Amino acid sequence: MFEGKINAERMVIMKKKLSxxxxxxxxxxxxxxxxxxAKASAYPDVQGSFGAxxxxxxxxxxxxxxxxxxxxxxxxxxxxxxxxxxxxxDSYPPLATNVYEIRYTVTxxxxxxxxxxxxxLRNANxxxxxxxxxxxxxxxxxxxxxxxxxxxxxxxxxxxxxxxxTYSSCYMYFNAYEQxxxxxxxxGAIEIRRQ
Amino acid sequence: MNxxxxxxxxxxxxxxxxxxxxxxxxxxxxxxxxxxxxxxxxNAAYFNKIELTKKSCMYSSYNNGKFKYEELNIQTYEIIQxxxxxxxxxxxxxxxxxxxxxYIMIETNTGFMNCNYNELLMQxxxxxxxxxxDIENNTDDLQVYLLILDRLEGNA
Numbered sequence: 453m454f455e456g457k458i459n460a461e462r463m464v465i466m467k468k469k470l471s472x473x474x475x476x477x478x479x480x481x482x483x484x485x486x487x488x489x490a491k492a493s494a495y496p497d498v499q500g501s502f503g504a505x506x507x508x509x510x511x512x513x514x515x516x517x518x519x520x521x522x523x524x525x526x527x528x529x530x531x532x533x534x535x536x537x538x539x540x541x542d543s544y545p546p547l548a549t550n551v552y553e554i555r556y557t558v559t560x561x562x563x564x565x566x567x568x569x570x571x572x573l574r575n576a577n578x579x580x581x582x583x584x585x586x587x588x589x590x591x592x593x594x595x596x597x598x599x600x601x602x603x604x605x606x607x608x609x610x611x612x613x614x615x616x617x618t619y620s621s622c623y624m625y626f627n628a629y630e631q632x633x634x635x636x637x638x639x640g641a642i643e644i645r646r647q
Numbered sequence: 648m649n650x651x652x653x654x655x656x657x658x659x660x661x662x663x664x665x666x667x668x669x670x671x672x673x674x675x676x677x678x679x680x681x682x683x684x685x686x687x688x689x690n691a692a693y694f695n696k697i698e699l700t701k702k703s704c705m706y707s708s709y710n711n712g713k714f715k716y717e718e719l720n721i722q723t724y725e726i727i728q729x730x731x732x733x734x735x736x737x738x739x740x741x742x743x744x745x746x747x748x749x750y751i752m753i754e755t756n757t758g759f760m761n762c763n764y765n766e767l768l769m770q771x772x773x774x775x776x777x778x779x780x781d782i783e784n785n786t787d788d789l790q791v792y793l794l795i796l797d798r799l800e801g802n803a
Binding site: 544545547548551553563565566590591592593594595596597598599600601602603605607625627630631 | 651652691692693695699700702703704705706707708709742744745746747759760761762763764765768769772787788790791794795798
């Protein structure tokens with residue numbers, strides 16, 4: 453009976469120890485999770501892109517239509533050779549605070565080697581328009597059907613959540629046609645979500 | 648704006664000589680021009696960019712269906728900021744944004760290149776040179792070479 457009492461006391465002590473251990477584990481887990489969250493939220497989530505379509509078979513701009521807003525699909529209404537360019541902002545790998553890589557991706561049905569135009573990035577506040585990037589673009593890349601590369605880097609102030617981008621006077625170089633083919637000026641919005 | 652390849656070829660005939668160098672010669676040249684740091688393949692900061700460069704190479708005229716995606720081997724070099732690279736870094740980070748290092752990615756089988764600074768990428772394509780076959784057959788590589796020459800001469 454005495455032995456049974458000792459065992460019961462040991463069980464209570466064991467339970468207390470186990471409970472303490474569990475508490476420590478839970479606290480540790482919470483701290484670790486919040487640290488991971490902080491690490492993840494240090495890099496803003498950038499949503500959206502905008503792009504332009506180039507079609508060497510048509511000289512008029514009316515057929516060179518393209519949508520902005522997350523649209524990376526070719527939208528020209530006729531069949532034949534087409535190329536599409538999409539711009540995105542990228543914040544990974546981590547750059548200096550509020551600095552973003554402007555990346556462009558070209559997809560084409562035929563070989564292309566370059567693009568040129570003018571890229572403007574401004575805030576979406578019409579009452580207080582501020583331009584963050586306004587530069588001519590001239591990019592030559594190895595001849596390909598798909599290419600993604602760094603266009604430049606841009607500083608976006610921390611209080612800005614929406615960026616409007618415009619790619620104007622734009623051209624794509626089509627190897628088979630040996631010429632720069634014009635595209636319609638295209639605009640789109642990019643959202644920067646900061647946590 | 649549009650000048651066909653024959654017109655450009657005629658315009659730059661004095662600068663068009665077969666001078667293409669192979670991968671090893673190209674690396675030697677790069678090591679002479681810059682202080683390079685080889686980036687390990689498993690470097691997390693470059694993983695996504697290496698994959699995108701592989702994809703670009705896969706669909707390029709450099710590969711032309713010769714190599715499968717898994718056979719492509721990308722070597723990445725960071726250009727150390729020193730007196731050799733000073734003139735490039737000065738323009739690359741003209742706005743003092745504390746940008747990441749300039750890097751060059753080279754696919755070792757095909758010679759496909761990518762770089763986060765396009766002005767340098769164009770220079771690298773010129774350094775790599777052009778072959779007699781390219782000049783005689785007006786290939787895509789010749790078009791790119793001529794476009795860059797035209798750009799650097801201030802005419803594009």
